[in-house]
Amino acid sequence: MATTEFAVHGAEPGAVREPVVNDFSIQVATVNGSGSQSANTVLLRTIFQMGIPVSGKNMFPSNIAGLPTWYTIRASKKGYIARKKEIDFLVAMNPETAREDTMSLASGAAVLYDEPLKLNELRSDVTFYAVPYDKICAAVCSESKLRKLVKNMIYVGVMAQLLRLDMAEVEKALRKQFAKKVKAADLNWNAAKAGYDYAASSLTKADPFTVERMDKTAGMIIIDGNAAAALGCMFAGVTVVTWYPITPSSSLVETLIDYMKEYRVGDDGKATFAIVQAEDELAAIGMVLGAGWAGARSMTATAGPGISLMAEFAGLGYYVEIPGVIWDIQRVGPSTGLPTRTAQGDIEFVAKLSHGDTRHPMLLPCSVAECFSMASDAFDLTEQLQTPVFVMSDLDLGMNNWMSEPFQYPDKPQNRGKVLTAEELQRAGGFARYKDVDGDGIGYRTLPGTDHPQAAWFARGSGHNETSGYSERPDDYANNMDRLAHKFETARTLVPKPEMVRNDGNEVGIIAYGTSHHAVVETLDQLQGEYGVKADYLRLRAYPFTSETHDFVAAHKRIYMIDQNRDAQMLQLLKLDIAIEEIGKLRSVRHYNGLPIDARSITDDIITQEGK
Amino acid sequence: MATTAAPQPKTNRIGLTVLDYRGGKTTLCAGCGHNAISERIIDAFYEMGIAPERVVKMSGIGCSSKSPAYFMGRSHSFNSVHGRMPSVTTGAVLANAKIIALGVSGDGDTASIGIGQFMHLMRRNLPMIYIIEDNGVYGLTKGQFSATADLGSKLKTGVINDLPPIDTCALAIMLGATFVGRSFSGDKRQLHTMLKAALAHRGTVMLDVISPCTTFNDHEGSTKSYKFVKDHEEPLHDLNFVPHFNEIDVDYDPGTCLNVTMHDGSSLHLRKLEEDYDPTNKTEAVKRVMQAHDAEEVLTGVLYLNTTAPNFIDMINMTDQPLATLPESVTRPSRAVLDECMEALR
Numbered sequence: 001m002a003t004t005e006f007a008v009h010g011a012e013p014g015a016v017r018e019p020v021v022n023d024f025s026i027q028v029a030t031v032n033g034s035g036s037q038s039a040n041t042v043l044l045r046t047i048f049q050m051g052i053p054v055s056g057k058n059m060f061p062s063n064i065a066g067l068p069t070w071y072t073i074r075a076s077k078k079g080y081i082a083r084k085k086e087i088d089f090l091v092a093m094n095p096e097t098a099r100e101d102t103m104s105l106a107s108g109a110a111v112l113y114d115e116p117l118k119l120n121e122l123r124s125d126v127t128f129y130a131v132p133y134d135k136i137c138a139a140v141c142s143e144s145k146l147r148k149l150v151k152n153m154i155y156v157g158v159m160a161q162l163l164r165l166d167m168a169e170v171e172k173a174l175r176k177q178f179a180k181k182v183k184a185a186d187l188n189w190n191a192a193k194a195g196y197d198y199a200a201s202s203l204t205k206a207d208p209f210t211v212e213r214m215d216k217t218a219g220m221i222i223i224d225g226n227a228a229a230a231l232g233c234m235f236a237g238v239t240v241v242t243w244y245p246i247t248p249s250s251s252l253v254e255t256l257i258d259y260m261k262e263y264r265v266g267d268d269g270k271a272t273f274a275i276v277q278a279e280d281e282l283a284a285i286g287m288v289l290g291a292g293w294a295g296a297r298s299m300t301a302t303a304g305p306g307i308s309l310m311a312e313f314a315g316l317g318y319y320v321e322i323p324g325v326i327w328d329i330q331r332v333g334p335s336t337g338l339p340t341r342t343a344q345g346d347i348e349f350v351a352k353l354s355h356g357d358t359r360h361p362m363l364l365p366c367s368v369a370e371c372f373s374m375a376s377d378a379f380d381l382t383e384q385l386q387t388p389v390f391v392m393s394d395l396d397l398g399m400n401n402w403m404s405e406p407f408q409y410p411d412k413p414q415n416r417g418k419v420l421t422a423e424e425l426q427r428a429g430g431f432a433r434y435k436d437v438d439g440d441g442i443g444y445r446t447l448p449g450t451d452h453p454q455a456a457w458f459a460r461g462s463g464h465n466e467t468s469g470y471s472e473r474p475d476d477y478a479n480n481m482d483r484l485a486h487k488f489e490t491a492r493t494l495v496p497k498p499e500m501v502r503n504d505g506n507e508v509g510i511i512a513y514g515t516s517h518h519a520v521v522e523t524l525d526q527l528q529g530e531y532g533v534k535a536d537y538l539r540l541r542a543y544p545f546t547s548e549t550h551d552f553v554a555a556h557k558r559i560y561m562i563d564q565n566r567d568a569q570m571l572q573l574l575k576l577d578i579a580i581e582e583i584g585k586l587r588s589v590r591h592y593n594g595l596p597i598d599a600r601s602i603t604d605d606i607i608t609q610e611g612k
Numbered sequence: 613m614a615t616t617a618a619p620q621p622k623t624n625r626i627g628l629t630v631l632d633y634r635g636g637k638t639t640l641c642a643g644c645g646h647n648a649i650s651e652r653i654i655d656a657f658y659e660m661g662i663a664p665e666r667v668v669k670m671s672g673i674g675c676s677s678k679s680p681a682y683f684m685g686r687s688h689s690f691n692s693v694h695g696r697m698p699s700v701t702t703g704a705v706l707a708n709a710k711i712i713a714l715g716v717s718g719d720g721d722t723a724s725i726g727i728g729q730f731m732h733l734m735r736r737n738l739p740m741i742y743i744i745e746d747n748g749v750y751g752l753t754k755g756q757f758s759a760t761a762d763l764g765s766k767l768k769t770g771v772i773n774d775l776p777p778i779d780t781c782a783l784a785i786m787l788g789a790t791f792v793g794r795s796f797s798g799d800k801r802q803l804h805t806m807l808k809a810a811l812a813h814r815g816t817v818m819l820d821v822i823s824p825c826t827t828f829n830d831h832e833g834s835t836k837s838y839k840f841v842k843d844h845e846e847p848l849h850d851l852n853f854v855p856h857f858n859e860i861d862v863d864y865d866p867g868t869c870l871n872v873t874m875h876d877g878s879s880l881h882l883r884k885l886e887e888d889y890d891p892t893n894k895t896e897a898v899k900r901v902m903q904a905h906d907a908e909e910v911l912t913g914v915l916y917l918n919t920t921a922p923n924f925i926d927m928i929n930m931t932d933q934p935l936a937t938l939p940e941s942v943t944r945p946s947r948a949v950l951d952e953c954m955e956a957l958r
Contacts, residue, residue: 242703298707456689458689
């Protein structure tokens with residue numbers, strides 16, 4: 001049940017330990033629906049406000065209330081924000097998992113627990129702090145029904161005292177969290193103070209973990225990837241949004257609704273957008289394509305099961321050549337799968353989604369900043385290429401809070417692609433919808449409603465010729481498919497290029513994408529610092545692969561592709577794209593247990609494969 | 613020397629001839645009811661003076677869904693996937709609410725594979741005309757029953773249908789469509805009038821048009837054959853339509869005739885053939901439609917009409933300019949807005 005794998009690095013029992021400053025992970029184990037999210041956010045924000053790089057990850061069940069849930073907070077002076085495999089400080093609030101959670105800790109860790117659980121009897125090589133929550137609760141909260149909620153804020157106070165957090169920052173974070181709910185803020189603040197006072201008077205610090213102020217977070221923001229994507233879509237100029245609720249994508253559209261109501265309603269009270277909750281994902285993608293065909297910047301957001309349902313329409317979009325943006329917030333599958341756990345499980349499926357020959361561009365954001373910026377990239381690309389574009393986020397990115405530099409205002413004007421107006425049609429004397437006039441495989445289109453007798457064309461999945469007329473001629477079909485393939489080659493030159501860290505002479509190259517990035521950054525340091533292995537790194541930002549990726553593969557003897565799926569999906573796609581003699585270089589590091597990937601697992605795997 | 617001007621072809625109020633509303637040559641079977649419906653569509657759009665460039669022809673898959681290629685070649689058209697035309701149309705209308713959407717579907721495309729999207733389209737009352745070319749049979753796959761086939765009706769192969777039919781009109785009325793009619797491809801005048809009235813309505817117009825399949829379902833024992841429908845058709849009323857750009861110069865007796873002012877100002881006159889039928893009463897309409905099944909009647913006419921319910925576009929309260937062509941200055945908020953959003957996240 002525990003979400004921690006057995007930790008491998010720990011102090012010897014009884015050893016005198018150096019203080020560990022700004023470099024530890026906290027795991028809060030609670031029951032979902034107990035209101036612990038507010039408390040955890042306050043803890044996270046306090047550390048953030050004190051200038052220490054921090055990340056938070058929620059590992060929650062697919063359930064409304066009553067099942068175990070874990071929240072990990074990592075503080076890292078070096079700026080590592082991937083999940084840390086080892087837990088340093090456990091806050092054990094859930095009686096059901098408390099024993100297993102405690103037993104899975106490495107020696108040297110610390111545990112904060114509810115006094116009646118008597119966890120201190122379990123082992124002698126970790127530091128225990130008992131807190132009589134009920135007693136403290138009763139003193140600060142007269143209403144018994146609120147005590148369950150307030151209880152969480154007591155551990156915030158206790159942790160603040162033990163970690164040497166600044167209580168003024170705790171109060172600031174807490175009041176931000178409760179915003180205008182002053183009464184709730186006061187109640188919670190009293191609880192936090194009571195926890196702090198209890199710790200100060202009754203607990204003796206015996207663990208090495210503390211926080212000291214830094215200046216690494218000044219000016220930064222905290223946001224989850226779905227909210228960042230929502231903001232990105234609003235600034236990209238989306239006008240038609242259709243969706244069907246599905247974890248972990250729902251909050252993307254729900255946040256977008258809030259933002260659009262605030263910022264995209266004109267002075268006349270009229271909306272410059274339409275957002276429709278569809279009856280299913282089949283309808284959601286159908287509406288996206290209908291709107292894209294008619295000229296709107298249209299999008300939907302979904303997850304794996306929704307992607308499966310969209311397969312037929314995705315092929316139609318490819319073949320009729322219609323723009324539309326599909327956000328896939330990937331999770332573990334299939335069917336219900338583990339809807340609240342993360343994976344990069346849809347990569348291979350989406351790349352070729354539908355029957356027949358299809359290829360779809362995918363954008364691969366790794367950060368909240370890219371969720372924002374790639375929204376504009378996606379809308380520009382989809383209209384430029386006249387084909388559906390998928391943005392492959394994941395649950396870890398979409399639903400967790402990440403710190404970030406503030407987002408940059410889009411610096412390029414919208415690229416609406418090759419759309420002919422009535423005037424242009426008049427000058428040109430007509431057009432052929434699927435003719436490759438410019439040599440890039442991309443034809444010109446007109447929008448329904450264009451006021452010109454020659455504007456109309458026939459959008460159809462059936463075989464068609466250059467003028468969109470029905471055709472079953474073998475040469476018409478083959479020529480069209482070849483042009484579509486050529487268009488996909490054009491896409492290679494237009495999609496975001498990878499980011500690279502390269503030095504001459506390194507034999508090992510690592511390729512990763514999406515949220516694996518944060519673990520790989522740490523892995524690079526571990527490889528060099530602990531094993532003397534110098535590796536280069538390429539982070540994919542899109543599919544199709546660009547020439548930089550081919551060059552990177554060619555320049556290294558061994559390539560490790562990091563995939564958060566069982567079947568090495570991105571590696572499989574790369575295999576299809578590189579010369580046969582290069583394929584033998586490819587090695588795979590895979591992570592697929594539903595938890596966000598961590599650096600230690602990658603490092604260990606690479607070192608094993610390197611034979612070190 | 614006498615000069616005689618060459619006879620000018622007849623034009624409609626926007627100066628187009630009926631030829632401007634023609635499409636490609638039909639590839640459907642000779643005698644197919646769908647071709648007659650295409651003709652009525654051409655006539656109605658021509659007579660109403662609708663610019664074909666303002667129209668989008670939408671369809672799913674099947675014989676019926678091929679037919680948009682055979683009328684109004686100057687209109688954009690989208691032959692989508694099986695049973696999913698409603699969603700594509702919804703997207704298109706959201707993107708450009710100024711276009712006039714005409715959907716052509718079949719009984720398989722609507723009542724079987726497409727029943728889900730059909731029902732949700734009716735709920736939304738999206739402004740569009742949705743025509744079911746209903747022959748009770750799958751033509752393109754050579755003669756299997758569809759879900760509108762009547763209980764006890766017989767396939768060419770002798771197979772008897774033992775499942776009850778889905779009545780698409782009853783569903784449409786119950787779910788929220790605001791103009792629901794049933795007609796017959798062989799009833800030229802009624803269908804023609806109903807289509808013109810449909811063009812005057814802003815909301816979902818759902819027309820189930822019985823359209824016999826001469827190849828697979830026009831035999832003895834079929835309830836969707838020309839003969840059966842002719843013998844069993846029960847019109848609820850005589851329809852007369854006066855478009856908004858013509859003057860109304862006929863007096864109708866309010867006792868025997870219901871006059872409805874349509875959204876665009878046109879008038880629809882329903883001269884009662886059944887004394888008590890009130891097409892504005894939802895519950896009674898469904899009841900009468902269901903009674904017709906028991907009586908083996910093909911009940912035709914405007915079964916239900918509601919000109920006061922808000923349509924989907926009204927409910928969304930969108931800006932008047934089509935979303936598709938809103939400029940970047942409108943769709944991309946300012947730098948100051950981004951700064952404000954960032955500040956709230958610090």
